[in-house]
Every structure is written in structure tokens, then in C-alpha cells.
Amino acid sequence: MLTGLQVRKARTVLGWGRTKFSRNVHLTEDLVTAIESSDGPAWLTDEQEASIRRALELAGVEIVADGPRFREDQS
Template identity: 60%
Template sequence: MLTGRQIREARYLLGWGRVRFSQKTSVTQAMVAAIESSDGPAWLTKEQESAIRQALEEGGVEFIPENGEGPGVRLRKVDPT
């Protein structure tokens, strides 16, 4: 399950505004604002979570599982070759 904080931070890492993010995920800007207003679990349908995860991963984000400090995100390392 993605958290509002992960989604907010992933969008920030990619430099995506809410308009662009909404276009890529088909999730309304109002819904994005509501999701990101909480650090906790993002209460999404399976379809919404899948669309959000796919868009962010295709953009270059990697989701980090719970590691004692909570789940997170980072940009995927690019192979220089």
C-alpha cells in the first residue's frame, strides 16, 4: 500500500506538478491533493494505486519498503553504460 507521503515525495522528485501527475494517472487534481494531505496510507482503489505506481515507476521512481523508519521513495539509479 502506498502512502500519501510516498506519492507526494515521488512527485516532487520527478518535478511533476499536480496537473501533469493527474494527466499521467487519470486521478483528479482534487484527489491528488486529498491523497497527499496525509502521510499515512493512501486509500485508493486497486486501479488508482496501480496507475499511480506505474506512472511514478515509469518516471524513474523506486519505492522503498518499510525499513524501520517507514516506507519511502528514491530515484532509480541509472546505468551509465
């Protein structure tokens, strides 16, 4: 389960504003704001979480226990 803090940090690592992030994860900007409003668990559907993870993966970011990071296998 993703947390709001993880999502917020991942977006920041990428340097994406909420508008760009919401477009890339295929969620509304209002939903992204709601997700990021808490550091705790983000109450997402499985589809919404998969969409976020997929977009982050495509951007080269993975969510790990200590926070988001760029994948080491990036070229």
C-alpha cells in the same frame, strides 16, 4: 499500500506539479490533493494504486521503504 507522504515525495522527486502528476497517473487533481493531504495510508482502489505505481515506474521512480528514489538502472 501507498501513503500520502510517499506519493507527495515521489511527485516532488520528479519535479511535477499536481496538475502534471494527475495527468500522468490518470487521476483527478482533487483526488491527488486528497491523497497527499495525509502522511498515512492513501485509501486507493487497487486500480488507482496501480496507475500511480505504473506512472512512477515509467518516469524511473520506485517507492521503497525509506521513500521514493530514481531506479539505479536508469540510462
